[in-house]
Amino acid sequence: MDASYKSCIKACLDCLEACNVCYHACLKEEEKMAECIELVRECAEICAYSAAVMQRSSKVVKQISALCAEICDACGAECKSFDYRHCQICAGICFACAEECRKMAG
16 A cells, blocks of 8 residues: 555545444434435445445555545535534534545545
8 A cells, every 4th residue: 555645545534433423313303304315325325335445455545535525525515504513513524534535636
C-alpha cells in the first residue's frame, strides 16, 4: 500500500462508521428520511470500496476517489439539512472525507 493513501483511507473508514451510525439512527426517527437513509448507505459503501482500492494500490484510485468525494458531498449536504445530532456529525465527517478524496483524486 502506498503510504500517501493513509489519511484518505482513515477518512473513508471514519466516514463509513459515521454513515452506518447515522443510518441506524435515521431508521428510528419518526420523520420521513428516506433520501438521507439511501445516501448514507451509498456513502458507506463507496467509502468502504475506496479504502479497499487504496489498500491494494489499484490503478483506479483517482477515479474512485473522485466518485467518493462526489457522493460524500451529497451525503453531507443531505445530512446537514436535518437537526439530529447524528446527522450533523455525519455531515461533518462526510465533508472531511470528500476533501481528502478530492486531494487523492488530484
